[in-house]
Amino acid sequence: MHLAMHMTQRQLKPRDGALDLLKWLALLSMVLDHLRYVGYSVDLLYVPGRLAFPWFCLAMAANLARAPTVNTQGQWRYLGWLLLFSAVSEVPYRMYIPDPDTLNVLPTLALGLLVARGWQTRGLQARLLAVVALLLAVVFWSRLMFGFFGVLLPLALLLVIRRPWYFALLPGLVCLAANQWQVLYYAARLGNPAALPAIVTCLIAPWLGLFLLRHAKGVKPPPMRRWAYALYPVHFLVLLLVRQFAV
Template sequence: MWKRLQLNQGIPNFNWFRMKKALNVSEQIQRDGRVDLLKWIALITMIIDHIGIVFFPDEAIYRVIGRIAFPIFIILLAEGAVRTRNKKAHLIRLWVFACISQIPYLLLIDPYVLNVIFTMAIAVTCIRLPYLIPVVFIGLMIIPVDYSWYGVGLALIYYYLRKWPGIACILAVNLTFLYAIQIGSFIQFWAVIGLVLPLIIRKVSFRIPNTSKYFFYWFYPVHLAILFIISKVY
């Protein structure tokens, strides 16, 4: 009798566990849909920026739109550093694609600066090995890397303050203003849109099809190479 009662009491608990698991999976899918949307926004604005650099260097609107991309990429990078199942593989993958991307980057954008994936790889290295942070920031004063200390600092803010996205956004906006003043670029102020946009999308409920993570890794060097070929043909 007692055993039968125990079994009957165990059934609701088991069903509750299954229901809770299903809700978590649903929530994960929905969150991934938002992440993919942000990735697509960042990709499209980045392409517009690079098209402007190559084909319309005197048109500021392309650069304004392009400022939206980098903050979104960095916010997603910080979130990915938390959610990744294999931290070592994630870091190695960033360094590998940084090296792969450097050739088309130096051909198309700047032969004297390391591309933005190096910035991301350096940022995740600081996340995994925080005792290197002072050394890294000193090194960034010497080695030219795209977005330099600003990019790494932005990633650290969103990683360590991930539970307080509002506070992270406020600090990131201030960091953006400092960086814009340092480089003397009014256009950089428009990056604030890329900092606020994830907070807005976080409140929206929708789903879009997930895209392979390797697509986004390969997209950067491939689109640079394509733009370089087009620039030489036309």
């Protein structure tokens, strides 16, 4: 009976169109960012590409904020899909990105989920997993895309998701730190045209995402369901094919 009631509640729960829109825009930003490696000089695409990771983290935080803290089944499935496609995506990621010095982005998101879930849930198991995730983020800082601060970003967004807009400065700073602010600052001093806009984009990306979630409730984009995990490795293969014809 409890299971039937739970299924009925899930069926009656309205789809969040703003959240689906955020996911689609994050995916578009990611593709734009990766177009830099197709073979043409399009370094300015680095700027809109800075929206992708914080918006995926915000989508994760929004899902955590909507889910009951006592119901962990969905979050375990979420973690399982992230870990599965972390492994599946690593080969196409390394085939497409020239000389990658980090893993693909999904391990960072998986660790970030554990950290955010550990803060949200009082259970001992969740707290221990969060501590382990933080330790892994410290030990493998240089191997994780967006590093230790990237692991913290989902939690930072979860902390401010229901707060006034100006609290978005906190995850904005975390986002900037995750994007190697020292490198961006140095590039800006050298006059790189993409560096300063990228810094600004990192700082405002969480606020833009939160604004979208709060004010785009009436939109109804195609729902992004579990099949969307496959878009991550597939887009690398598609862009690899494009590069073969473009070169």
